[in-house]
């Protein structure tokens with residue numbers, strides 16, 4: 307697997323940018339947990355409860371595509387002055403292949 311596209315197994319793939327490092331995890335894993343499994347830091351001040359928006363990441367590619375941002379995600383992001391276009395890693399599950407970039411990696 308090259309980090310693009312998905313297969314039919316229970317495996318999911320997180321590609322950590324900008325290095326392009328590939329981390330394999332279980333399909334359905336919460337993204338913030340998968341990133342931490344991969345050994346990269348991801349900020350959180352709310353114990354991944356969708357309140358602080360510190361876990362916001364850029365997701366330039368996802369297969370299958372991400373579900374639209376929910377109202378509570380958008381509110382948490384705006385309340386914490388996180389720009390449009392970023393997503394909360396504690397609110398996303400890895401369902402196939404996802405490419406992720408944090409501002410401080």
Ligand code: FES
Pocket residue numbers: 349350351352353354355356357358359360361362382394395396397
């Ligand atoms: S960890 Fe706080 S909103 Fe995601």
